[in-house]
Amino acid sequence: MTGLKELMQPHRIVMMLIFAGLVIWCAVSLRWDWLPKYAPLALEGLWTTIWILAASLVIGFLLAVPLGLAQAVGPWYLSIPARTFCTIIRGTPLLLQIWLLYYGLGSLFPQFPWIRSSELWPYLRQAWPYAVLALSLSYAGYEGEVMRGAFSGVAKGQLEAAKSFGMPRFTMFRRIWLPQAIRNVLPTLGGETILQLKATPLVATITVVEIYSVSSRVRSDTFIVYEPLLLLAVVYMAIAGVITLAFRRFENG
Amino acid sequence: MTGLFELLGLGASAELLSLSGWGGNLLRGLANSLQIAFGAYGLGLVIGLFGAYGKLYGGKVTRDLLAIYTTVIRAVPELVLILILYYVGSDIINKISEGLGGGRVEINGVAAGIWVLGVVQGAYATEVLRGAIKAVPVGQIEAAKSYGMPAFMIMRRVTIPAMMSFAVPGLANLWLIATKDTALLAVVGFNELTLETRQAASSTRAYFTFFLAAGFLYLMVTLCSGAVFARVEKWARRGQPSLKGGTS
Numbered sequence: 001m002t003g004l005k006e007l008m009q010p011h012r013i014v015m016m017l018i019f020a021g022l023v024i025w026c027a028v029s030l031r032w033d034w035l036p037k038y039a040p041l042a043l044e045g046l047w048t049t050i051w052i053l054a055a056s057l058v059i060g061f062l063l064a065v066p067l068g069l070a071q072a073v074g075p076w077y078l079s080i081p082a083r084t085f086c087t088i089i090r091g092t093p094l095l096l097q098i099w100l101l102y103y104g105l106g107s108l109f110p111q112f113p114w115i116r117s118s119e120l121w122p123y124l125r126q127a128w129p130y131a132v133l134a135l136s137l138s139y140a141g142y143e144g145e146v147m148r149g150a151f152s153g154v155a156k157g158q159l160e161a162a163k164s165f166g167m168p169r170f171t172m173f174r175r176i177w178l179p180q181a182i183r184n185v186l187p188t189l190g191g192e193t194i195l196q197l198k199a200t201p202l203v204a205t206i207t208v209v210e211i212y213s214v215s216s217r218v219r220s221d222t223f224i225v226y227e228p229l230l231l232l233a234v235v236y237m238a239i240a241g242v243i244t245l246a247f248r249r250f251e252n253g
Numbered sequence: 254m255t256g257l258f259e260l261l262g263l264g265a266s267a268e269l270l271s272l273s274g275w276g277g278n279l280l281r282g283l284a285n286s287l288q289i290a291f292g293a294y295g296l297g298l299v300i301g302l303f304g305a306y307g308k309l310y311g312g313k314v315t316r317d318l319l320a321i322y323t324t325v326i327r328a329v330p331e332l333v334l335i336l337i338l339y340y341v342g343s344d345i346i347n348k349i350s351e352g353l354g355g356g357r358v359e360i361n362g363v364a365a366g367i368w369v370l371g372v373v374q375g376a377y378a379t380e381v382l383r384g385a386i387k388a389v390p391v392g393q394i395e396a397a398k399s400y401g402m403p404a405f406m407i408m409r410r411v412t413i414p415a416m417m418s419f420a421v422p423g424l425a426n427l428w429l430i431a432t433k434d435t436a437l438l439a440v441v442g443f444n445e446l447t448l449e450t451r452q453a454a455s456s457t458r459a460y461f462t463f464f465l466a467a468g469f470l471y472l473m474v475t476l477c478s479g480a481v482f483a484r485v486e487k488w489a490r491r492g493q494p495s496l497k498g499g500t501s
Contacts, residue, residue: 090475
């Protein structure tokens with residue numbers, strides 16, 4: 001540990017002691033008796049948060065690559081729609097997008113008999129497909145802009161070298177262009193991933209049961225206000241810490 | 254095709270959106286949103302300026318405390334922070350009012366929104382301004398010091414004008430975040446644009462009409478602020494050599 005010496009300065013030790021005292025005070029004098037009863041629900045909620053986050057990151061990134069490519073090198077009939085999509089997504093609040101998809105599509109679909117009788121209907125009646133869709137589109141909108149910069153930032157000479165080797169265009173993209181672009185924006189992607197994590201509690205407003213809505217439920221069931229919220233903040237900080245560490249690993253490895 | 258149009262309510266949407274119908278509510282919501290965004294942005298800038306100075310020139314303890322503030326605020330979702338700050342704020346005000354012998358106070362929605370979002374914005378503004386102040390050449394500040402300028406005058410005459418060009422892009426981003434974050438206050442029940450929209454939409458069942466209209470309003474705010482900030486940036490960069498083309 002290189003940071004240990006830095007950590008052991010007098011004022012920091014005092015602060016850590018105060019912090020430890022605060023934690024002990026929280027543990028002793030605040031009410032935690034609700035915890036055992038709601039723990040299974042909270043774990044389920046945590047799992048929902050994590051998989052919605054993971055799904056929207058993967059889908060969003062897969063959409064962001066073509067969006068970035070279209071904006072960076074695409075012809076006008078591809079780049080203009082891509083840019084419009086990114087502007088609209090980045091210019092409106094995510095909460096509005098989520099509600100538009102959930103309430104709008106949710107009220108539109110039942111009016112078509114062929115959708116009601118299709119095999120997808122049991123899923124379309126639930127809230128999570130809309131949550132994943134909205135979060136993925138939002139991530140794609142922000143990341144499309146990031147990838148545009150990344151694709152145009154890759155050195156021209158590298159692509160020309162690949163071309164002169166007679167590499168097919170797709171191989172060139174897969175082996176040289178994409179890896180270099182991603183490598184250049186890894187720090188930005190790390191920050192954006194944490195922003196995406198912080199966007200997940202919004203899906204609680206469309207009845208998806210994730211960790212945030214579990215805390216709201218504890219609050220409305222037991223009228224305990226601060227304890228669930230504090231615990232929730234700690235959980236989010238822990239996930240954000242894990243994401244930061246994982247990206248640092250990626251960047252160096 | 255006409256069936257689809259009827260389904261989306263395009264024919265009736267103009268009537269629904271008229272000012273005498275729900276359109277007035279939407280515009281009132283927009284006014285509330287903008288009011289909160291302006292207030293929160295201003296409060297955030299003030300906190301950010303003090304925070305940046307504290308982080309750069311403050312003592313060890315100040316610096317560590319500010320580091321904790323910015324890290325925690327940036328790692329916890331805004332929605333959770335809004336709830337925590339909202340309850341803390343109303344508890345404190347009620348305690349004070351009870352101490353003074355008054356009853357429970359009804360919290361003004363706009364003031365609460367500004368307080369909550371301002372504290373969140375302050376953390377981001379601290380980082381933006383700290384970076385901008387650090388980008389100002391040290392020599393300029395040292396020169397001002399050697400002339401015997403007091404600290405506040407250095408800030409007003411040297412540091413702030415010189416850092417503006419570095420800070421404007423980040424501050425523009427923050428303003429956009431502020432306008433979009435006002436939507437989160439809908440969850441706590443403030444009558445800003447998103448909540449007004451949802452109420453209008455659920456009572457008329459014309460979801461697409463209202464959500465698209467609100468999206469359009471937000472987009473207009475974003476695009477207009479983009480134009481304004483482009484001018485501000487040009488103003489902040491006045492006198493600096495252009496990087497494009499080499500000759501200015």
